[in-house]
Amino acid sequence: DTEVTQTPKHLVMGMTNKKSLKCEQHMGHRAMYWYKQKAKKPPELMFVYSYEKLSINESVPSRFSPECPNSSLLNLHLHALQPEDSALYLCASSHTPRTVGGQGPKFTGELFFGEGSRLTVL
Amino acid sequence: DQQVKQNSPSLSVQEGRISILNCDYTNSMFDYFLWYKKYPAEGPTFLISISSIKDKNEDGRFTVFLNKSAKHLSLHIVPSQPGDSAVYFCAASGGQAGTALIFGKGTTLSVSS
Numbered sequence: 001d002t003e004v005t006q007t008p009k010h011l012v013m014g015m016t017n018k019k020s021l022k023c024e025q026h027m028g029h030r031a032m033y034w035y036k037q038k039a040k041k042p043p044e045l046m047f048v049y050s051y052e053k054l055s056i057n058e059s060v061p062s063r064f065s066p067e068c069p070n071s072s073l074l075n076l077h078l079h080a081l082q083p084e085d086s087a088l089y090l091c092a093s094s095h096t097p098r099t100v101g102g103q104g105p106k107f108t109g110e111l112f113f114g115e116g117s118r119l120t121v122l
Numbered sequence: 123d124q125q126v127k128q129n130s131p132s133l134s135v136q137e138g139r140i141s142i143l144n145c146d147y148t149n150s151m152f153d154y155f156l157w158y159k160k161y162p163a164e165g166p167t168f169l170i171s172i173s174s175i176k177d178k179n180e181d182g183r184f185t186v187f188l189n190k191s192a193k194h195l196s197l198h199i200v201p202s203q204p205g206d207s208a209v210y211f212c213a214a215s216g217g218q219a220g221t222a223l224i225f226g227k228g229t230t231l232s233v234s235s
Contacts, residue, residue: 004165031221042211042225043166056222090165094221109154109173109215111223113165 006091006114014122015081021117023074023091032074033111034066035090043090049074050096081121088116125149126214128226137235141199143210145226148193151217152224155188157197158211160228166211170197174216202233 004025013019023032031050035043048056049068057066063085065077074091092111127146135141143157153174158166172179172186172195179186185198199206209230213223 033222042227043223045219045222045224048220048222050220055220088163092165092223096221107154107221109156109171109221109223110168111156111221112168113158115165116163118163 004091004093004112004114006089006117008117009115010118010120012120012122013078013081015083017081018077018079020078021076021089021091021119023076023093023114024072025093025112026072027093027112028071029093029095029112030071031094031096032068033092033094034074034076035092035113037088037090037116047076078119081119083121086120088118090114090116123148124226125152126212126224126226128212128229130229131227132230132232134232134234135202137204137233138201141197141202141206141231141233143197143199143212143229143231145195145197145212146193147195147214149214149217149224150193152214153216154214155186155195156213156215156223157184157186158213158225159206159208160211161208169210199231202231204233204235207231207233 034046037043046060047066052068067075091114094111097107156171157169160166170184188195209228211228212226
């Protein structure tokens with residue numbers, strides 16, 4: 001299984017709604033990521049979880065709240081969003097670099113991306 | 123401050139010819155460099171990567187060259203095919219970003235038959 005699965009594929013929400021985006025992988029990856037991509041722009045890093053702990057938060061507004069319940073799942077909770085938050089939200093996962101003397105897989109730098117959740121905020 | 127730069131927004135090539143996509147970076151702490159291909163409304167698809175200790179990596183029609191002294195890398199696609207038409211993103215990881223990828227703005231490749 002070499003997939004990162006994201007649900008829902010499409011989400012339309014009002015500015016007062018609370019919703020969640022979900023991401024799942026079963027590749028044994030211990031790093032997971034949320035990216036945001038607007039049209040004709042590159043993916044922008046939002047959050048990084050490493051071994052289920054938040055390791056990077058790229059100054060993302062608190063209306064976005066990430067959660068990593070276990071090593072296979074990553075959620076992004078959405079509350080009181082603005083229309084400018086409409087975008088494609090991409091989840092990704094990866095191995096972490098092999099520690100010296102460790103038995104982990106060779107690290108290549110590759111992140112495995114899901115197909116994204118297209119969010120529209122009205 | 124862009125750490126990964128793709129200065130050519132678009133490139134047009136004829137089928138069968140070579141496509142060369144370029145990328146520059148500023149952060150000397152990057153230790154992995156990758157190329158991803160992306161279609162609209164889909165997640166990026168990994169093409170090829172290179173670690174900072176190498177200067178060339180080849181996979182089929184795709185070759186990535188890294189020039190660390192110039193902080194420059196390029197992706198060569200030979201021969202180019204119409205199915206290669208997509209947006210190509212250069213990305214890098216390492217340093218403070220850890221394993222997270224920092225992306226360039228992308229280059230739209232169009233291969234005509």
